[in-house]
Amino acid sequence: MTISKRLLALCLVLTLAANGCRLWVVPDQRGGDQSAAEVDSGADDGSATESKIAEISESGAIKAGGYRVLVLLETDFKKPMADGYVQAIYGPEVRSWLKGNSQGFRFFDQHTPIGKEADQFWKDAAKLPHGDLPWLFIFNGKPSYTGPLPQSPAEVLKLLKARKP
């Protein structure tokens, strides 16, 4: 990221913070692009969110887990999800790409009782803070992206491909 882009990002954070929104940034492992995701404003304090991410990033299971992807969703919808979400979650494009390119992926309802999941990776991953669902986590030895799930398979794939080691 260039210096001017960094300054722009900083201004954006400060402006939003002044307006009651909180943003947090997860640096990309490759030192390339950075992603910022809005966390539900007022729900908890931004530093707590960052420290939670830092704590979970230290989990041995996450460090050893490699390139994995978790999507948290809410299936108890009050109204139908947008077509793009439904296709990104249950359609073939994202799943088949992940099958060939990741070390594992999961689509969990946010209320899934995950305590008995056998793989510690998913237990730890599901503890990460998130904003409005559906929410996407991309891991690569640590959380390398966390943000709202884009509203189409093509946009999700773009993010996944950009983060693939």
Add this chain to the structure above:
Amino acid sequence: MSFTSELGDAVVIDESNAHEFVHDSGYVERDWDADPLGSEPCAPLNTDPTIPRDDWDELIEQGERTKTFVNHLLDREGVPFKYQASTNFCASNATICAGQAAQVVQGQAFRSWSPASVACPITGFVNKGHWPKQVVAYLSKYGAVPSTLWPDNEINESLFKPTFAARDDNRVAEWTEQPRFSFEHLMTAMLKRQPTAAVFMWMKHVVCALYPVKLPGSDHYGIGCRNSYGPRWNRNGYLVIDEAKANADEMFSVRVVTGM
């Protein structure tokens, strides 16, 4: 919104033809006094609200148009149909079918599990019927053996000990038991993509309920299921049960499949 499902080859079972589908495949009715509703620790009774009927058309239309219901996922993944052959193990076949379908929905790699590996320890290695709650409890506690190590319908006690360690990676840890006879709960599970083992006493059978449909020519809805008689049974291995016949006596929906 006026919408009806495209049912393709599937045969709809309703009041007019239900008698043709009564076949005793080994289901033994649950002992409701000893085993009351919601009594299985890994399968608490579902008390969540159901999705209102007024919303069903829109959700079904979307799932069909985008081909994103559980049957679509299983067909795309090439997940094979279970075939119980001459065993009386419909409860194990249907319940394992639900567990395996949930594997795919959650994003796990499909791996086939042997229904006999669960039915045999439940029945004492005898070809006799049982009920889904027993299968749910066993799958949660011990898991199933992969079909590669224990053929799907083999009743063989000598397989038990050598394959026991392989069960741990193939458990369905958490289930939800749905209220008896509640079509609304079964329909809600289908709309949420929660595969469900469902008992229909009129049929004396257990099937794996996978997807919702809106039936043509009426205001009825129905449930699309995989049967356990292979891919060619009833044209394509599936059956659709009209809501008039789809008030299931016992229902378990999958919440968490553990393992790889």
